[in-house]
Amino acid sequence: MAKKIVIVDDEPVTKMDIKELLEEAGYDVVGQASNGFEAINECKTHKPDLVIMDIKMPMLDGLKASKKIMHDHIAGGILLLTAFYDKEFVEQAKEVGALGYLVKPLDEKSFIPTVEMCISRAKDIQSLNQQVEEVSKKLEDRKFIDKAKGLLMKEKNLDEQDAYKLLRKMSMDGRTTIGEIARTIVIVYE
Incomplete structure (x- = not known):
């Protein structure tokens, strides 16, 4: 069964590129969103294995949305994307429980392995939480x-x-x- 993924980014071209990469690798992109509020709704609806989310977005940013998604246990895990390498963002990503952090533009060779590792870690964490x-x-x-x-x-x-x-x-x-x-x-x- 294909792993379910929600993509969250306010740039339509970025969402389209990520969706294409994921679908070519056999993942099921079950939802897309342009801001944190939409991301939360998509996660409530689809309960994805992974959310791939931009940090900088209008209305509700990716870090705040991640915090809510992880608190409510409505996704297996979160992989954050950003155009900025900033130690403060990395620390905040750790605090909200993100499983990964990638800087755009994405390197296609490392993107899919990173997604797979995040999904694997999310399953491990879910199993430990259940235990x-x-x-x-x-x-x-x-x-x-x-x-x-x-x-x-x-x-x-x-x-x-x-x-x-x-x-x-x-x-x-x-x-x-x-x-x-x-x-x-x-x-x-x-």
């Missing part, structure tokens, strides 16, 4: 389970093992996770 989310949920569930066990021990005069067995039985009988049962018990008994 962190899963571990956080398990930790949160563990806290609720421990609290629910304590409440059951107190309310029903059970030892810890029997309280856990009761939670597990409720979970199986209710066909839901033990974490959900524990949350319910904490709400009900507190």
Whole structure:
């Protein structure tokens, strides 16, 4: 399946050139925008694997739009483009979470490999974020389970093992996770 890309640049010729390069390399350009607000809307609509975005644009610049896009998790990653090499822009690009930074005019030989690397890093980051989310949920569930066990021990005069067995039985009988049962018990008994 072709990777989905949104191109954001206020120069129509630049967008057309980038689109042509990407499509020749087998990417699916699913959207185009001319400013940061349009970029955010395109990302909400298409959830692209990568956004290739100019920094200097009218209304909402690429750095501010990138910050919003990354905050809302509506694109896999962002590759910023600019006509300027400026350390301040590079630092700001790092702060908003951009995966890459290219200076125009684009070198065709390095552009597609850079795009591929950015998409690969975006997938890695997504996978790590998902793992962190899963571990956080398990930790949160563990806290609720421990609290629910304590409440059951107190309310029903059970030892810890029997309280856990009761939670597990409720979970199986209710066909839901033990974490959900524990949350319910904490709400009900507190």
